[in-house]
Amino acid sequence: MKTLSTDVVVVGGGATGAGILRDLAMRGFHAILLERADIAQGTSGRFHGLLHSGGRYVVSDPHSATECAEENVIMRRVHADAVEETGGLFVVTPEDSLDFSDKFLQGAKDTHVPCEEISIAQALKMEPRLNPGIKRAFAVEDGAVDGWRMCWGLIESARALGSLALTYHKVTRIVSDNGAVSAVICHNERTGEDLHIDCRAVINAAGPWAGQVASMAGAHGVDVVPGRGIMVAMNHRLSHRVINRCIHPADGDIIVPAHTVSIIGTTDKAVENPDFLEIEHDEVLQMLDAGEVLIPGFKKSRAIHVWAGARPLVKDSRVSASDTRHMSRGMAIIDHAERDGIAGMFTIAGGKLTTYRLMAKNVVDALMEHWGEDRPCITDTEAVPSAQGKPTHRNSDRLAKVEKTRDHDSVICECELVTRSMIEDQLRAQPEANLDDVRRQTRLGMGPCQGTFCALRAAGIMHEVYRRNLDDGNAADTHKIDQAADRSSTMLRLFTTNRFDGVFALLYGEQMREAALNQWILQGTLDIDHLPAPSARAKQDTGDLALLHGRPHPPKTSVVSPQPAAVASSANLEGEN
Numbered sequence: 001m002k003t004l005s006t007d008v009v010v011v012g013g014g015a016t017g018a019g020i021l022r023d024l025a026m027r028g029f030h031a032i033l034l035e036r037a038d039i040a041q042g043t044s045g046r047f048h049g050l051l052h053s054g055g056r057y058v059v060s061d062p063h064s065a066t067e068c069a070e071e072n073v074i075m076r077r078v079h080a081d082a083v084e085e086t087g088g089l090f091v092v093t094p095e096d097s098l099d100f101s102d103k104f105l106q107g108a109k110d111t112h113v114p115c116e117e118i119s120i121a122q123a124l125k126m127e128p129r130l131n132p133g134i135k136r137a138f139a140v141e142d143g144a145v146d147g148w149r150m151c152w153g154l155i156e157s158a159r160a161l162g163s164l165a166l167t168y169h170k171v172t173r174i175v176s177d178n179g180a181v182s183a184v185i186c187h188n189e190r191t192g193e194d195l196h197i198d199c200r201a202v203i204n205a206a207g208p209w210a211g212q213v214a215s216m217a218g219a220h221g222v223d224v225v226p227g228r229g230i231m232v233a234m235n236h237r238l239s240h241r242v243i244n245r246c247i248h249p250a251d252g253d254i255i256v257p258a259h260t261v262s263i264i265g266t267t268d269k270a271v272e273n274p275d276f277l278e279i280e281h282d283e284v285l286q287m288l289d290a291g292e293v294l295i296p297g298f299k300k301s302r303a304i305h306v307w308a309g310a311r312p313l314v315k316d317s318r319v320s321a322s323d324t325r326h327m328s329r330g331m332a333i334i335d336h337a338e339r340d341g342i343a344g345m346f347t348i349a350g351g352k353l354t355t356y357r358l359m360a361k362n363v364v365d366a367l368m369e370h371w372g373e374d375r376p377c378i379t380d381t382e383a384v385p386s387a388q389g390k391p392t393h394r395n396s397d398r399l400a401k402v403e404k405t406r407d408h409d410s411v412i413c414e415c416e417l418v419t420r421s422m423i424e425d426q427l428r429a430q431p432e433a434n435l436d437d438v439r440r441q442t443r444l445g446m447g448p449c450q451g452t453f454c455a456l457r458a459a460g461i462m463h464e465v466y467r468r469n470l471d472d473g474n475a476a477d478t479h480k481i482d483q484a485a486d487r488s489s490t491m492l493r494l495f496t497t498n499r500f501d502g503v504f505a506l507l508y509g510e511q512m513r514e515a516a517l518n519q520w521i522l523q524g525t526l527d528i529d530h531l532p533a534p535s536a537r538a539k540q541d542t543g544d545l546a547l548l549h550g551r552p553h554p555p556k557t558s559v560v561s562p563q564p565a566a567v568a569s570s571a572n573l574e575g576e577n
Contacts, residue, residue: 001185005198006032006164008367009184010205011171011213013037014044015147015353017205018154018165019360019379025161026382027364027375032163032197033155034186036170037545038437040151042274043207044353045440046309048231048265049258050242051075051083051143052354055090055115058107059100060249064330064352065111071355072141074380078357081387082150084394086257088142088242089123090115093293094133101136101246114141127239129295142242144258146392147353148440153384160385168432168543169195174202174217180343181217189543190432201344201367207312208274210349219340223315224349226274228308229266232287232506235302235448238262243294252290260395260416260447261304264291274310276551279505303511304448305502314350331359333366344370412461413454415447423458427465434542435459435495451499452518455492456525463488487541490534494542496522 010020013035024031035041054069076083092101108115116139123137124130155165168189175183184197206213208226215222237257245253256263264287271277284306291298314332331351337343348363361377368375391397398417402409409419426438435458438444444458445451467484500515507515522528539547 001194001196003196003198004032004164006030007199008032008201008203009034009197009199010203011184012042012205012207012209013039013151013155013165013167014042014205014207015040015151015154015356016044016207016348016351016359017203018151018158019356020203020205020348020364021158021163021165022154022161022384023357023360023364023377023379025158025163026378027368030163031158032199033158033165034169034171034184034197035165035167036189037543038167038440039155039165040148040440042209043309043312044147044151044356046231046307047147047229047353048254048256048263049144049146050254050256050354051145052352053088053115053140053142054111054113055088055104055108055138055140055142056244056249056254058111058113058115059103061330062107062111064355065107065113067330067355067358068352069111069113069141071358072143074357075145075354076143078380078383079145079150079153079387080383081390081392082146082153084144084258084392086142086144086241088140088244089127089130090138090140090244090246091123091130091134091294092136092246093131094135095293096135096245096247098135100248101138104246105138108138108140115139127241127243129238129297130243131294131296136246138246140244142244142256144242144256144392145353146259149386149392150353152441153386156386157384166195171213171216174213174345176217176342176345179341181345189548190540192540201346201370203363203367204345204347205363207349208310210312210347214334214336214345214347217336217340217342217345219334219336219342219345219347222334222347222349225313225315226271226310227313228269228271228274228277228310230279230283230287230306230308231263231265232284232291232303233258233261233263233305234291234298235261235304238295238298238301245294252287255291255294259393259443262301264288264298266309268311271310273552275545277308277310279306279308281505284505302448302514303506304450305446305499306505307502312349312351331355331362333363335366335370337370412457413442413444413447415449415454416443416445418442418444418454420461423461424465427462431465431469432541432543434544435462435491436498438462439495445495445499450503450518451496452521455495455499456522459488459492459495462491483537486532486535486538489531490538490542492526493528493531493534494544494547496528 007029008031010017010033021031021033052068054065057065118137118139169186171186173185181202186195204213210224211222243255251267288299334347336345351359409421412418422442426441470480
């Protein structure tokens with residue numbers, strides 16, 4: 001078994017874990033982050049993309065509102081390449097009572113959340129598609145944030161300072177000696193090898209999986225309740241700004257313009273298992289109906305993808321264990337030395353993506369206190385390297401680049417203007433990546449066609465690169481040719497299955513026609529339904545949870561997969577918008 005040594009092992013590659021890794025690195029410590037899948041493949045990549053102004057919580061959770069407002073300002077400065085400063089509106093629709101709006105305005109004042117009431121005429125001028133029957137409107141400092149770009153910016157920054165981030169490494173055991181953590185053992189899902197990491201401390205930032213990770217150290221009963229919510233992406237931006245209903249937090253009360261789409265969310269239901277989250281048709285209809293209240297005609301727009309995520313909510317004794325809607329969004333830090341007699345082990349859960357930096361600071365501060373160290377946090381003062389002088393990407397920016405390079409750099413994904421060089425760059429940076437790993441970095445296949453055209457092209461590029469990496473001068477090696485074809489076919493089928501998984505719950509009316517067209521294209525081009533079954537080696541190369549470990553129940557039948565049990569991936573971990 002290979003052995004490494006570090007100061008701190010961070011478990012979880014979402015926003016909080018990545019933030020902790022960077023915080024530790026900037027304080028001069030060496031740390032290793034372990035993530036069982038890809039960076040931001042869980043909760044941090046499966047939300048509506050909202051950078052909170054704090055307005056949503058000024059009445060229901062004032063402390064969280066203030067934290068969001070303060071961190072919002074820092075996020076804009078530190079993650080300029082991941083944040084779009086859209087601004088936002090809270091509006092009282094014709095279906096809402098005016099009573100709450102007075103509480104909202106006072107709550108914003110009390111929690112120091114920037115908020116300005118504007119006239120109905122101003123609001124409609126700013127957002128012409130807004131419901132003309134709105135009764136009141138407030139401008140706030142909401143924004144849109146790309147969770148993947150943000151988290152990778154943190155990872156890149158930490159790596160530049162000497163720390164490590166190991167993806168597709170699943171923690172299997174946390175070792176303690178004489179009442180203190182001493183090591184973490186993890187399993188490389190792609191190679192099958194185990195890794196032993198000696199350490200002085202472990203910070204558990206596994207989100208809705210935090211209870212499972214804590215139990216590996218013998219710390220049982222860490223009550224993190226996964227709150228499942230669904231989001232629906234529409235095929236273009238229906239508003240310039242984030243649009244919120246001015247009501248107590250409810251289902252389907254936010255519309256966020258994100259890159260080329262608009263996202264509406266979300267529901268909130270307690271679930272036992274944060275993996276393999278189900279999406280119900282009636283929930284989708286509920287989201288579309290809710291969108292119609294804010295923007296008339298919303299339901300006539302084309303819905304292109306639906307996905308589910310799980311919030312890591314700390315069990316709240318004030319509400320029912322199943323009432324995730326009313327659980328606090330505040331953070332909770334557990335020092336397992338005090339709770340379980342395991343020194344050097346900390347768990348952090350709760351919070352919001354907007355407050356990830358504060359969560360990281362607080363838990364690292366707790367570790368500093370435990371060690372008797374005095375190294376201040378400076379993550380609020382220095383932008384991540386990738387963000388320095390760079391705005392978040394817009395398709396218009398990509399279009400300008402494509403216009404200059406189209407003669408020698410072909411466009412692979414027309415919807416999101418992803419070029420061949422962008423895919424090749426990602427495969428150089430991550431030679432073991434699957435197509436969904438590439439998607440999270442480039443937005444490949446996330447437009448209206450949902451990968452119908454670009455998936456085949458991208459798989460071809462991946463195959464070419466992989467064959468080139470395998471080539472030792474014997475290009476006619478039959479075994480290597482078969483191995484590359486097996487791997488590329490598995491990657492392609494996995495990607496198209498994942499894309500369809502996010503369309504399945506939308507199959508009605510014209511959307512059904514579109515799905516049928518996509519199916520015919522994939523079948524007619526490569527007869528994808530009848531590709532050979534993937535080998536064990538090819539499955540392992542994907543790192544996919546369901547391919548490697550199976551699902552707890554049979555998945556829905558995919559129109560692009562005759563053997564869904566063999567190729568369908570985890571609905572939670574691979575179905576983002």
